[in-house]
Structures are given as C-alpha cells and as structure tokens.
Amino acid sequence: MYKLVKEGSAEIFVPVEEKISKKLPVFYNPVMKLNRDITILLLRQFPPLSICDPMAASGIRAIRLTKELSFKSIIANDYNKKSFLLIKKNMKLNNVKFVVKNMDANLLLLNSNGFDFIDIDPFGTPNNFLDAAVKRISRRGILAVTATDTAALSGTYPKATLRKYWALPKKDAMMHETGLRILIRKIQLIGAQYEKALVPIFSYSKDHYFRVFLRCDKGKSYVDEIVKMHGMLDNAGPLWLGSLWDKRLVNKMHKSCIKGSLPLNSRIKKNNKNKELINFLKIIKEESKINAVGFYDIHEIVEKEKIREIMKKEVLMKKIKDNGFKAAETHFSGTGIRSDIPYGRLAAILKKG
Numbered sequence: 001m002y003k004l005v006k007e008g009s010a011e012i013f014v015p016v017e018e019k020i021s022k023k024l025p026v027f028y029n030p031v032m033k034l035n036r037d038i039t040i041l042l043l044r045q046f047p048p049l050s051i052c053d054p055m056a057a058s059g060i061r062a063i064r065l066t067k068e069l070s071f072k073s074i075i076a077n078d079y080n081k082k083s084f085l086l087i088k089k090n091m092k093l094n095n096v097k098f099v100v101k102n103m104d105a106n107l108l109l110l111n112s113n114g115f116d117f118i119d120i121d122p123f124g125t126p127n128n129f130l131d132a133a134v135k136r137i138s139r140r141g142i143l144a145v146t147a148t149d150t151a152a153l154s155g156t157y158p159k160a161t162l163r164k165y166w167a168l169p170k171k172d173a174m175m176h177e178t179g180l181r182i183l184i185r186k187i188q189l190i191g192a193q194y195e196k197a198l199v200p201i202f203s204y205s206k207d208h209y210f211r212v213f214l215r216c217d218k219g220k221s222y223v224d225e226i227v228k229m230h231g232m233l234d235n236a237g238p239l240w241l242g243s244l245w246d247k248r249l250v251n252k253m254h255k256s257c258i259k260g261s262l263p264l265n266s267r268i269k270k271n272n273k274n275k276e277l278i279n280f281l282k283i284i285k286e287e288s289k290i291n292a293v294g295f296y297d298i299h300e301i302v303e304k305e306k307i308r309e310i311m312k313k314e315v316l317m318k319k320i321k322d323n324g325f326k327a328a329e330t331h332f333s334g335t336g337i338r339s340d341i342p343y344g345r346l347a348a349i350l351k352k353g
C-alpha cells in the first residue's frame with residue numbers, strides 16, 4: 001500500500017507503514033527532508049554537476065535534485081527491486097527524467113567513469129561504500145556521506161569505533177563533534193590511498209545522523225596536508241582537527257535559504273516551513289567563523305569548578321566577547337559554546353558570575 005506525500009517541489013508515492021525502519025518495502029523518512037534540503041542548497045552554489053544517487057530508495061532525492069537544481073546528469077539506483085520500480089513510477093509522476101538502475105551501489109560506481117557529486121546515504125555505517133565512492137569522485141567533485149551509526153561513532157561502543165573507524169571515541173558532551181571528526185578522518189584515509197585529498201566543506205550532526213560534504217583535490221601534496229591535520233582531541237581520536245566548514249559556502253547557503261529559494265514551492269515558503277533550516281544554518285554560520293576545534297560545555301565546567309549558579313548562555317557569550325574573544329552557539333549542543341577563549345579565562349568569568 002502506497003500513499004502520496006509532498007516534499008519540496010516533489011510529490012511521490014511512499015509505503016503506508018507507520019514505523020520508519022529499514023524493514024519498509026521502500027525506505028522513506030520525512031525527517032531526512034532537512035538532509036535533502038541542505039544537499040540542494042549546497043549544490044546550488046556550484047556549477048551544474050554529474051550526480052549519482054546510488055542508494056535512492058523512493059527516488060525523492062534524485063527527483064528533488066532534478067526539479068530544484070541545474071545539473072549535467074543524474075543517475076539514481078537502488079539494489080532493492082521494489083525501490084527501483086517505485087523510483088520509475090515517482091519519476092513519471094513528477095514528469096522528470098533521469099537514468100534509473102537496479103544494481104549494487106559499489107558495482108554501479110566502479111563500472112562508471114566517475115561523477116562530480118556522489119551521495120552515500122545508507123542504513124547505518126557508510127563504510128561498505130567509501131572505497132568505491134572515493135575512487136569514482138571526480139577531481140574537484142563533492143562526496144556527501146551520511147552515517148546513522150552515531151552510537152558507534154560517539155562512544156557507546158568504543159570497540160566498534162576502533163574496528164570500524166580506526167579511532168577511539170569519547171562519550172561526553174562533545175561526543176557528536178568528536179564522532180563526526182572521527183568519521184571525517186576515516187573517509188580522508190580512504191581518499192589518501194588514492195592520492196585524493198578530501199576537504200570538509202559542510203559538516204553537521206542532527207537527529208540520528210552525521211553528514212559531511214567533502215571536496216576532492218587530487219595530488220600527493222594535498223593529501224599530505226590533510227593527514228597532517230589528524231590528531232587527538234581530549235583523548236578522543238585520532239580525528240580530523242581541521243575546519244568542518246567552508247565559511248563562504250555556509251554564508252551563501254544561509255543567504256540563499258533566507259531569500260526563500262528553497263523549496264521552489266511558494267505555498268510552502270509562505271508557511272515559513274524553512275524556519276528550522278534557517279535557524280540551523282544561522283547557528284552553523286556563526287560557529288564556522290570561530291577558529292576552535294571542539295567547544296565548551298557550560299554544564300560540564302560549572303560542575304567541574306563547583307560553581308553554584310549557571311550563567312545564561314547569551315550573558316556568557318557577551319562577557320567572552322567583552323574580554324576580546326570570539327563566541328558562538330554550537331549546533332552540536334544546546335549547552336555548548338564555541339570560543340577561542342582559553343579554559344582558565346572562561347572558568348574565571350563563570351566563577352565571577
């Protein structure tokens with residue numbers, strides 16, 4: 001049984017099932033709309049690309065990309081026969097055309113001549129698909145990776161992290177940032193083997209998943225620069241110690257989102273459904289300006305320093321700025337502050353009240 005749903009400029013058939021799980025005959029998760037919105041906003045900042053959606057499920061991503069973006073070519077694939085048939089049906093329903101395949105994602109990628117954009121969006125870990133995706137991402141291309149095994153990356157199963165991501169996680173207030181950085185380093189190490197330097201241009205953690213977009217530079221010296229930026233953070237890692245964002249890109253995405261460029265459907269724009277995305281991008285825009293790996297968790301410091309009263313986040317940020325440092329909220333945690341202020345100075349401000 002299928003029902004019609006609207007997302008962005010697309011209208012598609014999805015299974016009627018109440019519970020979102022990988023047991024669905026064809027997978028569709030409305031929560032991942034934001035993931036797809038961000039993908040479209042980001043890709044709009046680049047010239048038309050050849051796009052591969054190797055795990056397309058209902059086809060929602062490929063259909064939206066076709067309708068909401070200029071592109072060179074789009075190919076959607078899923079090894080599930082039911083998905084394959086539904087993608088074709090949804091494609092017709094939306095009056096769009098792209099190539100649809102029904103094969104293993106790795107075979108599809110490896111048998112291709114490569115793509116400018118590859119979107120790895122599996123159930124759980126992206127590990128099985130990294131090698132083929134990295135091999136087939138073009139020079140200056142963009143590789144997007146979603147990981148939903150956040151528990152393994154964030155410290156719930158340290159042995160699993162070591163096995164799957166070759167690093168040690170840390171279960172604390174910063175675990176989502178360290179987990180995301182561990183994932184990034186793993187992808188970069190796969191790239192290093194093929195002399196491909198994968199530079200994060202937009203990364204985030206949300207709901208049940210991590211997401212990163214990496215630009216591919218080709219050449220040994222670029223790779224050497226990347227590997228130099230791997231190290232430990234607070235006993236977690238090795239992980240990526242470089243920037244998580246391209247500041248200019250984040251700015252452009254935020255601006256274009258405010259302008260209401262997404263989705264193209266004006267009715268949705270009027271209802272201001274993009275508020276969550278605009279706020280999310282605004283926080284990331286501000287934190288991307290701060291040159292600091294990791295953030296301070298106010299609750300953790302207050303507990304450690306035995307401070308009685310917790311200062312309001314806005315007040316604390318103002319005091320940090322008054323002391324000549326930068327400060328911003330972080331999308332990783334509601335109680336976190338990203339700042340270049342040294343720990344001692346911050347603790348002193350909090351103690352003084």
Ligand SMILES: C[S@@+](CC[C@H](N)C(=O)[O-])C[C@H]1O[C@@H](n2cnc3c(N)ncnc32)[C@H](O)[C@@H]1O
Nearest residue numbers: 027055056057061078079080104105121122123
């Ligand atoms: C999380 S869903 C993808 C969701 C989709 N990208 C979206 O935005 O709605 C993962 C999909 O990957 C497919 N899949 C898993 N392993 C695969 C493989 N080895 N080759 C091709 N497709 C695969 C599954 O059938 C499933 O449809």
